[in-house]
Amino acid sequence: VLRHIMPLCISSLIIRVTLDMAGIILTAAGLGFLGLGAQPPLPEWGAMIASGRRFILDQWWVAAAPGAAILIVSLGFNLLGDGLRDALDPRSGDQ
Secondary structure (H helix, E strand, O other): OOOOOHHHHHHHHHHHHHHHHHHHHHHHHHHHHOOOOOOOOOOOHHHHHHHHHHHOOOOOHHHHHHHHHHHHHHHHHHHHHHHHHHHHOOOOOOO
């Protein structure tokens, strides 16, 4: 079982975790924006966006910087998951 089934499961698990990280990051940022995430001494992207709402008209970059960080990291995890899926696909005959 470990020799035949586990190699197929491990690659799927790694790919699934990397693709789910974008959703996890967005969920954590949404909870932080609503005030339900990490408490103020800890830095949190959603809380940074919420505190930057007051300055959105004058200093838009205060809220845009954490939003851009969320976008870049989520996109990075999605691209990593796609690359790992292509590299670790057990059904491809290239390995």
